[in-house]
Amino acid sequence: MVQQVDGARRAPLNRDRVLRAAVALADDVGIESLSMRNLAQELGVVPMALYKHVANKEQLLDGMVDVVVGEIDPPVRGTDWKAAIRQRILSARGVLLRHPWASRVIESRPQPTPVVLDYMNSIVGMFRAGGFSVDLTHHVMHVLGSRMWGFTQELFPASPLPADPQMQAAMLREMAGRYPHIAEIAMAAAHDEGSVVGHGCDDQFEFEFAVDLLLDGFERLHQQGWTSTNQA
Amino acid sequence: MVQQVDGARRAPLNRDRVLRAAVALADDVGIESLSMRNLAQELGVVPMALYKHVANKEQLLDGMVDVVVGEIDPPVRGTDWKAAIRQRILSARGVLLRHPWASRVIESRPQPTPVVLDYMNSIVGMFRAGGFSVDLTHHVMHVLGSRMWGFTQELFPASPLPADPQMQAAMLREMAGRYPHIAEIAMAAAHDEGSVVGHGCDDQFEFEFAVDLLLDGFERLHQQGWTSTNQA
DNA sequence: ACATCCAGGTGTACGGCGTACACCTCTGCG
């Protein structure tokens, strides 16, 4: 009865296929609509079947993060630390843009998986290879924070904006009245598109700007031999 | 029958009391254990009663954020922009330390509330008052990101660590083997307490270090008249 | 004084979630 319609028996599941299907489904329908039941259906299987391959939903999410982190390019060799780290982080960013749900999930994991630790370890290693002291590297990693994964907390989570242009104009006017400073910087960034905050501002530029500002700051501290015990 | 046990009739609910109770409950039991049913019980009321005061759980969370943001000190007057912003952000950090769930919730809101916009607006205003161009202020706000709320994504979400010291030693050894770089910086930071990554490192120091590095970077750009169209 | 209204609180019910637990059904191996 439960035979495949196509005659061929469905290839048996395994952890990897489950994780890849979960990633694909999250890409498709968003992480908030990813449920065990959902995913099972996608795989042509009953919900409880998944539990033969992942312990529970938390581990499923862990595994999904691992898949995503696995897509980040390995470090390039033969350049200075700054270029190498920059490149790696931008690669991470590329991955996260393909899996928009991933940043949230990464942040939400209570314990890092070995794959995640590997990535972190390798980033730390890149600073060390660049001659950074253990001390400075440590603090610098904290400053880098989630940017090491290629994302920044969105300032304005991209409001959809009412389609009605008259409404839109009214909203803009109200914004300008109530939040003049925000309106000002939003205007400056949005001249290219008819939208308010969040849109019309080049996320990639913002991200690279931030990363470069950080890396420059790190470099400066490094060059002046900064130590946590000997600061200004 | 449903009279108060103490004889006195329960004071009628209102939006504010609901929000404050929700904040207190989240402080107590954690945000993941805050449910409408839960909260209703705490208030001595049936779950559906809450919906007379908040539209749904999302709006409840919005309101909780508003309460928390309302606890942030207003800007101090009469100092330079750098000191003023630093102080304000550190005040925000103080608030978020009292409500550890709040950072997650702030990040999760799809639309900023007026209260949130007010806060952002005022931070933007502080840069502008410091003479920053609209352009630079805009980018700088992006770099600041969630740090403006006084939090940073935790690098290592504070693993509880096995109590058994022998187990602990074994874990440390394994860490050092598999993730030598991480182990190294963790060691450097953890000499004061017998714990591995996450603990034993002074979060407050890390945060202030990051904020100062950012503010210094901003200042430098400002002083050299940086513009997005005229960069190196 | 009486009718009316309605803000605030109740009770029931629905559909969705994660997942525990007992079961069935193949496949490969002795």
Add this chain to the structure above:
DNA sequence: CGCAGAGGTGTACGCCGTACACCTGGATGT
């Protein structure tokens, strides 16, 4: 041939957010 164990099933439980109809007591208008 028998049996074990991996992989898949079915049922059920307790939680969640919340729609909807209902009740109730005090303020209000006449």
